[in-house]
Each structure stands twice: as structure tokens, then as C-alpha cells.
Amino acid sequence: VELLKMIPGVEYIEDPYKNRCCGAGGGVRAGQRELSQKIANTKKEYxxxxxxxxxxxxxxxxxxxxxxxxxxxxxxxxxxPDLLAESYRKGEE
Known part of the structure; x- marks a missing residue:
């Protein structure tokens, strides 16, 4: 979080549900597509x-x-990791 806050132009907004699963992990997305979508829809609302x-x-x-x-x-x-790498490269320019 602290690294994200240091990126110019980024305003960090806390997500109170950031630790809630998106429905993709643990093989759920691959094996339980309907359950995965239900979890994903809830995460999308958050x-x-x-x-x-x-x-x-x-x-x-x-x-x-x-x-x-x-x-x-x-x-x-x-x-x-991609966002941090991009920001780092911009800082070198």
C-alpha cells in the first residue's frame, strides 16, 4: 500500500473488503464456474x-x-508489479 501511495498521480482509496476473494483462486474459476461468477459479482459490487x-x-x-x-x-x-515497474521506468526518464 505504501508503495502505491508513492506513485505520482495515484490517490489510494481503501477498499474495506479488499481481502474478500474474487472467486478465481483455489481452482474455483476452473471447476466451479457458477460459484466463481457469484463471488465475482459480489466483489465487483464492493x-x-x-x-x-x-x-x-x-x-x-x-x-x-x-x-x-x-x-x-x-x-x-x-x-x-506491472504498475510499480511502469512507474519506476517513468521515473528514470
């Missing part, structure tokens, strides 16, 4: 309630799941 225009995650499974559930919206989904 994310949208923050009012943020970007969601970040350190989990590659969450990145894929959240990208899928945010299709058709303006929400950007970023994998934290």
Missing part, C-alpha cells in the same frame, strides 16, 4: 462502491478475474 477508477491486485488470478468482471466498464485493472 469495488464499484469505492468510487475508484482503477483497481490493483498482487494476485495474477485476481487480475484475470477482475478484468473479466469489469468488461464493459471504465474500470482499469492493474497487476501491482
Amino acid at each position: 469495488i464499484e462502491a469505492t468510487g475508484a477508477d482503477m483497481v490493483t491486485t498482487e494476485c495474477p488470478f485476481c487480475t484475470i478475474q477482475i478484468n473479466d468482471m469489469m468488461k464493459g466498464t471504465e474500470m482499469k485493472v492493474r497487476y501491482i
